[in-house]
Amino acid sequence: MKVNPLAGAPHAHDGDSVSRLMGRVLLALLPATVYGAVLFGWPALNLLVITVLVCLGCEAGCLWLAGRSVRQGIMDGSALLTGVLLALSLPPWAPWWIGAIGGGFAIVAGKQVFGGTGQNIFNPAMLARVMLLVSFPVEMTTWLEPHPWLSGSAPSFLEGLQVTFGHFTFTDGMTGATILGHARTELVMNHPLSQALPGHYQPGFAAIGWTGGSLGETSAVLILLGGLWLLWQRAITWEIPAAMLSTVLVLASVFHWVNPERFADPVLHLLSGSLMLGAFFIATDPVTSPVARIGQVVFGIGCGALVYIIRTWGGYPEGVAFAAVLMNAAAPLIDHYFRPRAYGRTWRGQPRPVPERAKKRAAVSRDSGSGPA
Amino acid sequence: MMRLHGFRGGVHPPGQKHLSAERPIESLPLPPRLYIPLQQHAGAPALPVVTAGQRVAKGELIAREHGVTSAPLHAPSSGTVAAIGDFTAPHASGLPLPAIILDTDGEERWIESKPLPDPFSLSPEEVACQVGAAGIVGMGGANFPAAVKLSKARQAGVHTLVVNGAECEPYVTCDDRLMRERAEAIIDGTAIMLHALQAPRALIAIEDNKPEAIQIMRDACRQDARIEVLSLASRYPAGSAKQLIQSLSGLETPSGGRGTDTGLLVHNVGTVYSAHRALRYGQPLISRIVTVSGGAVAEPRNLEVPLGALVADLLNYCGGIAREDCARLLMGGPMMGQPLPGIEVPVIKGTNGILALTAAEAGEAHPSSPCIRCGRCVEVCPMGLLPLEMSKRAHHEDWLGVQSLGLSDCMSCGSCAYACPSHIPLPQYFAFARGKLAEQRREERKSTHIRALMEQRQARFERQARAKAEAAAKRKAAKKSRAVMVEEDDE
Numbered sequence: 001m002k003v004n005p006l007a008g009a010p011h012a013h014d015g016d017s018v019s020r021l022m023g024r025v026l027l028a029l030l031p032a033t034v035y036g037a038v039l040f041g042w043p044a045l046n047l048l049v050i051t052v053l054v055c056l057g058c059e060a061g062c063l064w065l066a067g068r069s070v071r072q073g074i075m076d077g078s079a080l081l082t083g084v085l086l087a088l089s090l091p092p093w094a095p096w097w098i099g100a101i102g103g104g105f106a107i108v109a110g111k112q113v114f115g116g117t118g119q120n121i122f123n124p125a126m127l128a129r130v131m132l133l134v135s136f137p138v139e140m141t142t143w144l145e146p147h148p149w150l151s152g153s154a155p156s157f158l159e160g161l162q163v164t165f166g167h168f169t170f171t172d173g174m175t176g177a178t179i180l181g182h183a184r185t186e187l188v189m190n191h192p193l194s195q196a197l198p199g200h201y202q203p204g205f206a207a208i209g210w211t212g213g214s215l216g217e218t219s220a221v222l223i224l225l226g227g228l229w230l231l232w233q234r235a236i237t238w239e240i241p242a243a244m245l246s247t248v249l250v251l252a253s254v255f256h257w258v259n260p261e262r263f264a265d266p267v268l269h270l271l272s273g274s275l276m277l278g279a280f281f282i283a284t285d286p287v288t289s290p291v292a293r294i295g296q297v298v299f300g301i302g303c304g305a306l307v308y309i310i311r312t313w314g315g316y317p318e319g320v321a322f323a324a325v326l327m328n329a330a331a332p333l334i335d336h337y338f339r340p341r342a343y344g345r346t347w348r349g350q351p352r353p354v355p356e357r358a359k360k361r362a363a364v365s366r367d368s369g370s371g372p373a
Numbered sequence: 374m375m376r377l378h379g380f381r382g383g384v385h386p387p388g389q390k391h392l393s394a395e396r397p398i399e400s401l402p403l404p405p406r407l408y409i410p411l412q413q414h415a416g417a418p419a420l421p422v423v424t425a426g427q428r429v430a431k432g433e434l435i436a437r438e439h440g441v442t443s444a445p446l447h448a449p450s451s452g453t454v455a456a457i458g459d460f461t462a463p464h465a466s467g468l469p470l471p472a473i474i475l476d477t478d479g480e481e482r483w484i485e486s487k488p489l490p491d492p493f494s495l496s497p498e499e500v501a502c503q504v505g506a507a508g509i510v511g512m513g514g515a516n517f518p519a520a521v522k523l524s525k526a527r528q529a530g531v532h533t534l535v536v537n538g539a540e541c542e543p544y545v546t547c548d549d550r551l552m553r554e555r556a557e558a559i560i561d562g563t564a565i566m567l568h569a570l571q572a573p574r575a576l577i578a579i580e581d582n583k584p585e586a587i588q589i590m591r592d593a594c595r596q597d598a599r600i601e602v603l604s605l606a607s608r609y610p611a612g613s614a615k616q617l618i619q620s621l622s623g624l625e626t627p628s629g630g631r632g633t634d635t636g637l638l639v640h641n642v643g644t645v646y647s648a649h650r651a652l653r654y655g656q657p658l659i660s661r662i663v664t665v666s667g668g669a670v671a672e673p674r675n676l677e678v679p680l681g682a683l684v685a686d687l688l689n690y691c692g693g694i695a696r697e698d699c700a701r702l703l704m705g706g707p708m709m710g711q712p713l714p715g716i717e718v719p720v721i722k723g724t725n726g727i728l729a730l731t732a733a734e735a736g737e738a739h740p741s742s743p744c745i746r747c748g749r750c751v752e753v754c755p756m757g758l759l760p761l762e763m764s765k766r767a768h769h770e771d772w773l774g775v776q777s778l779g780l781s782d783c784m785s786c787g788s789c790a791y792a793c794p795s796h797i798p799l800p801q802y803f804a805f806a807r808g809k810l811a812e813q814r815r816e817e818r819k820s821t822h823i824r825a826l827m828e829q830r831q832a833r834f835e836r837q838a839r840a841k842a843e844a845a846a847k848r849k850a851a852k853k854s855r856a857v858m859v860e861e862d863d864e
Contacts, residue, residue, distance in 0.1 A: 007712055009707075009710055009800060010386075010707060010787030010790050010800070011736075012387075012707040012734070012791055013790075014384065015736065016792075017794050018745055018795055020794070021747070116743065118743040118745045286745050286746050293748075340757040340759075342757040342779050342782055343619070343755065344625045351627040352627055353627055354624055354625075355624075
């Protein structure tokens with residue numbers, strides 16, 4: 001009999017595991033990933049594969065150096081997810097070394113130096129994105145108009161390899177600014193939004209994702225669907241996405257109402273850039289967000305506010321990565337101050353007396369009771 | 374109908390009650406030998422009042438209570454006391470504990486009893502006293518003497534008796550069967566307890582996964598307007614006393630306080646049933662219903678078992694266990710049950726289930742991996758604690774840190790570990806921290822005791838030295854006065 005007499009209670013488990021959790025997140029990202037690969041063709045797929053492989057390789061190397069189980073570390077799926085998330089946030093035709101440097105930085109400096117899975121302070125993918133954005137601004141802001149697979153403008157497999165590994169010069173017709181980038185440039189030149197946006201921004205296309213942008217961030221609808229599925233699967237909680245999106249919505253609405261020529265409308269904010277991906281897949285990263293529900297609301301509000309502030313007044317057109325990384329740093333503090341109230345204790349942690357009102361009620365029911373037989 | 378308030382957190386483990394829920398209660402054939410541990414309750418072990426070789430009748434007192442929160446023991450059957458010695462306790466440690474070993478004679482000869490007065494003609498104190506004398510303890514697993522709870526609750530002015538038939542642990546069906554088959558007896562026991570409490574109202578709380586029991590209990594209490602049966606949404610740990618109080622009243626037991634501070638007193642249905650047996654028939658607590666279940670048991674059953682019967686006897690009666698499949702052998706339910714060191718351990722008053730689980734049922738396949746701070750443990754903790762932070766501090770041996778995060782509020786329900794995707798055995802960290810803190814407290818007590826002894830010793834030395842000095846001074850004075858007298862004589 002292989003009875004384990006030392007196993008402690010509980011002797012039951014709901015069957016979930018870290019790898020299943022990561023698996024569900026990856027599955028939820030699949031529609032947006034496939035859409036991005038189709039929209040931007042072979043070079044995008046090459047970049048995705050390179051980023052993921054570098055992440056897995058670095059994870060394995062670090063685990064081996066640390067003398068930990070490489071198999072268990074890789075199988076938990078977190079490095080794979082980091083690779084995919086990073087790739088989805090990169091410009092689709094970025095050269096191979098952007099993916100390689102980003103992937104390596106994400107895993108080594110973003111995660112393993114802190115002690116590996118569960119120990120990192122910052123979301124590794126967003127940390128790498130911020131690093132790349134600061135270090136390689138040209139490559140990281142070369143956006144591409146959609147070149148969908150099987151269309152005339154799509155590069156062949158060999159051309160794709162040339163984009164990724166060779167020296168490829170973009171022609172004027174191929175590239176363009178993102179909506180947020182375009183709006184920003186125009187505003188800098190003191191052009192009001194009512195002149196700047198028409199012809200460049202159509203809410204329908206922005207929602208589907210038929211626009212220039214990062215590899216997997218263009219389609220707000222597909223990302224939203226994946227996020228809602230994750231919520232339904234209870235892989236994430238609703239607090240962070242709801243707080244983050246509604247904060248952006250409220251801020252954008254208020255400012256747009258005050259001055260529609262200077263401040264873009266809330267729908268544009270929700271549908272553009274990395275906001276959807278950030279709200280459902282980045283800010284909800286369990287490791288780097290607060291654990292208590294109430295703390296998650298605070299965290300989400302902080303993320304949303306920072307995104308709006310950076311987009312509107314900051315030096316970059318998009319602020320999701322910066323907002324996420326900044327709020328990641330604040331998460332331990334939020335965790336310290338926003339805890340659930342323990343049963344039988346006050347919010348301050350003192351024993352919570354039974355309210356006098358309840359005792360009085362008890363006395364009344366005692367008097368009015370039919371009494372013992 | 375009363376409005377229910379619900380409670381925080383909790384999990385939904387698969388009930389697995391179907392394995393044994395439709396099996397009526399059967400009596401276990403009397404084993405030739407019974408092993409009755411002297412410690413079956415919270416508080417000090419009982420003191421034996423029989424000697425080896427003595428013949429005892431069924432229901433005869435064999436050990437009396439010792440201290441305030443203790444309970445007496447009675448012979449579960451007639452026979453001869455074989456020995457009073459150590460026997461393996463039903464605990465994971467497998468350590469031997471003192472027990473009375475009884476050779477049964479098969480006669481089931483009851484002790485002679487006087488005709489019993491109507492329990493409602495007795496004073497509340499007398500009822501509580503008889504409950505105590507019958508050796509009744511909390512039969513939901515807490516093992517706290519029922520009489521102590523009754524007297525304290527009456528003094529505290531409790532207005533509602535809560536009869537706990539929630540039975541939220543998976544697999545266990547002993548309370549379900551008891552309610553289905555002996556509903557009248559439970560209602561009578563409830564009325565007796567209400568009398569002992571001088572309380573006007575009783576609520577019988579049953580999880581809605583036991584619709585038959587709810588219906589039967591509702592029918593049985595129709596005559597008594599003071600008693601109401603409530604259906605609780607099935608969610609573990611709905612049957613924990615604190616969570617039950619919160620569900621029913623919306624009130625919380627203050628941290629470190631008693632449940633009765635809220636005006637409610639919780640007793641398990643088995644306890645109430647035992648009170649009925651004691652007060653109506655003069656039968657002390659000498660048997661109980663035990664569910665034998667689990668995937669590795671050939672025929673899961675509900676058995677009425679004399680206390681002291683061996684787990685081996687129960688398993689044999691249920692067709693034995695498939696030894697290759699059995700990964701865990703437990704006393705109690707899968708969420709809070711104790712692993713057993715073997716099958717040669719006795720059934721005690723608080724044993725509600727004997728489970729033999731397969732590896733698949735016990736969720737044993739996964740080794741634990743690092744915490745990803747997903748917060749599930751926080752979400753499911755019915756006490757509103759931060760299990761991940763507590764286990765992190767325990768991991769770093771910061772025992773006071775664990776304590777400051779509310780270790781004393783944790784009731785080891787196991788919801789956190791059930792939901793943990795990293796398969797971290799959180800309650801084991803907490804148990805370890807509790808042990809370390811208890812060790813620290815013992816050390817502190819020891820050092821204060823030693824310091825007090827040292828101070829006493831010092832004081833004694835000083836006193837002696839002073840006494841010596843005084844004596845010397847006195848002698849000197851006496852000598853002097855004598856010398857003066859001699860001088861005077863000389864003159």
